[in-house]
Amino acid sequence: MKIKDIAELLDATFVTGESHAEEEIDFGFASDLMSDVLTLKQSDRILLLTGLCNIQTIRTAEMANIEVVLFVRNKSVTNEMIEIAEEENMVLLQCKYSLFRAVGMLYSKGLSPIF
Template sequence: MTIKEIARLVEGEIVGAPADDTYDVEKAFASDLMSDVLRFSMDETVLITGLCNNQTMRTSEMADLRVVVIGRDKQPDEDMLELAQDLDITMIKSKFSIFKISGILYEAGIKPLY
């Protein structure tokens, strides 16, 4: 699934790095705990989180994540947006809850990480 399709499904707005139309997302992992994000392989995975700070971006960088859905209508600040651009990470801001975002993407065929 493309990043733009994910954004459409969760009625989100793409911010940070521009969406790479060639990037194919197969799996999702939902967590506000960055320590858990670092425990798993995140290839072709979108992170769904309500944690909206620079550490979300730094953790994504270390985990090789390229797409993060920020739920619960959290607003990234300028520092976070700049860091996302520098690290080439696309963020999708959504007003939906983490549960709803997860449900929508699961129904659309995105697989759980495990």
């Protein structure tokens, strides 16, 4: 799925990285536990969906090579998070839906799970 299609489907807004909107994402992973994200062997073209909105979410995505992060339930992204995300060329999206609903919508449209 293209990042712009993910954003449109979930009525999400781009916080950073709108210039990457045409890029493709193949897999989705959802967790509020960053330790879980750090165990993923796979890299590239992964969307992380999470309700955990702090600087460690961005750092975790950076170390795990995850370039697109979607924050659910209208979480506010801080300037410090935006600064690191921009430096790392990361796409940050924000939507109002719950994690369950966002995951369900993406899964039903064909975004693949990692496991």
